[in-house]
Amino acid sequence: MENANKKTHITPYTTYLIVWIALLAFTSITVSVAGISLGNYTLVIALFIAAIKSALVINIFMHIKFEEKIFKVFLALSGMTLLIIFILTFTDFSFR
Amino acid sequence: MIHNENSNTHSHRDDTGAKMGMWLFLFTEVLLFGGMFLVYAVYRFQNQAQFHLAGMELNTTVGTINTIILLTSSLTVALAITAIQKNNKFLSMLFLSITLVFAIMFMVNKYFEWSTKISHGIYPGSEELLKKQNGEILFFGLYYVMTGLHGLHVIVGVVLLSIMMLLIYKDKINIDSYVKLENSGLYWHLVDLIWIFLFPLFYLIQ
Numbered sequence: 001m002e003n004a005n006k007k008t009h010i011t012p013y014t015t016y017l018i019v020w021i022a023l024l025a026f027t028s029i030t031v032s033v034a035g036i037s038l039g040n041y042t043l044v045i046a047l048f049i050a051a052i053k054s055a056l057v058i059n060i061f062m063h064i065k066f067e068e069k070i071f072k073v074f075l076a077l078s079g080m081t082l083l084i085i086f087i088l089t090f091t092d093f094s095f096r
Numbered sequence: 097m098i099h100n101e102n103s104n105t106h107s108h109r110d111d112t113g114a115k116m117g118m119w120l121f122l123f124t125e126v127l128l129f130g131g132m133f134l135v136y137a138v139y140r141f142q143n144q145a146q147f148h149l150a151g152m153e154l155n156t157t158v159g160t161i162n163t164i165i166l167l168t169s170s171l172t173v174a175l176a177i178t179a180i181q182k183n184n185k186f187l188s189m190l191f192l193s194i195t196l197v198f199a200i201m202f203m204v205n206k207y208f209e210w211s212t213k214i215s216h217g218i219y220p221g222s223e224e225l226l227k228k229q230n231g232e233i234l235f236f237g238l239y240y241v242m243t244g245l246h247g248l249h250v251i252v253g254v255v256l257l258s259i260m261m262l263l264i265y266k267d268k269i270n271i272d273s274y275v276k277l278e279n280s281g282l283y284w285h286l287v288d289l290i291w292i293f294l295f296p297l298f299y300l301i302q
Contacts, residue, residue: 010181011174020171027163031156034300046296053292061174062285063278068112071119078123082130089134093141 009066019060026053111275118279122286125249129290132242136297139234146231151301153218154239158209159299162202163291169198170288173257173281183271185264192261195284199254206247210240239298246294249287256280 030049034042059065140147176191217224220240225233260280263269269277
C-alpha cells in the first residue's frame with residue numbers, strides 16, 4: 001500500500017484548534033438560522049450544516065483524511081448502506 | 097501486510113488491523129443509531145406540526161451548551177493523541193482529564209434537563225404525555241430513547257477514557273504504542289458525531 005513506508009502522520013495541535021473553531025462557528029450559524037422562520041428550508045439548512053460538521057470531525061478529528069484508502073472505502077460503503085436504507089424506506093413510505 | 101513504524105517495537109502488533117476493527121464496530125453503531133434516525137424521519141414526516149409543537153418544549157440553550165461541551169471534548173481527545181505522539185505524557189493525561197470533566201458536565205446538564213421534563217410530567221407513559229396528540233408522544237418517546245442511548249454512550253466513553261488515562265500513567269500507552277488511545281478517541285468522536293445530528297433534530301425545531 002502506498003502508505004507503507006511513510007512516517008506516521010501527526011496532526012499538529014493548531015490544525016485541531018482551527019477545526020474546533022470552525023465547528024463552533026457552524027454551531028452558532030445553525031442556532032441563529034433556526035431562529036429565523038424559513039419554513040421547510042430550516043431543516044434542510046440544519047442538516048446541511050450538520051453534514052459539514054460531521055465531515056470535519058470524520059476527516060480531521062477521526063483522522064480519516066490521513067488513513068489508508070481501505071478506511072475510506074469502508075466509510076463510503078457504510079454511508080451508502082445507510083443512504084440506501086433511508087431511500088428504500090422513504091420510497092416505500094411515499095408510495096403506499 | 098502493512099508495516100508502519102509503530103510495528104517495529106513489537107513484531108506481533110497490527111495497529112492498522114486494530115483500527116480497522118474499531119471502525120467496523122463504529123459502523124454497527126452507526127446502523128444502530130441510523131435505524132432510530134430513520135424512525136424519527138418517518139414519524140416527523142407524518143406528524144410535522146406536532147413535532148414542531150413538542151420540539152418547542154425542549155430548551156435550545158441547554159442543547160447548545162451541550163453541543164459546545166461535546167465539540168470541545170472531542171478537541172481535547174484529539175489533542176491528547178497528538179501529545180502522546182510527541183511523547184508528552186503529562187499533557188496527554190491533562191487533555192484526557194479535561195475531556196472527562198467535559199463528559200461529566202454533559203451528563204450533569206442532561207440530568208437536569210431530564211429532571212425538569214420529568215417534573216413537568218413528561219416521561220414515557222406518563223398521564224400528562226398520554227393526554228397529548230400522537231405526534232407529540234412519538235417525539236418525546238424518540239427524545240428519551242435517542243438521547244438516552246447517546247447518554248449511555250457518553251458514560252461508556254468516560255469509563256473507556258479513564259482506563260486510557262490509567263494506561264498512559266502506567267506507560268502501557270506510550271509514543272511507540274498508542275492505538276488503544278486512538279481507538280478510544282474514535283469512539284468518543286462517534287459520540288460527538290451522533291450528537292451533531294441529534295442537536296438540530298430535537299432542539300432546533302422552531
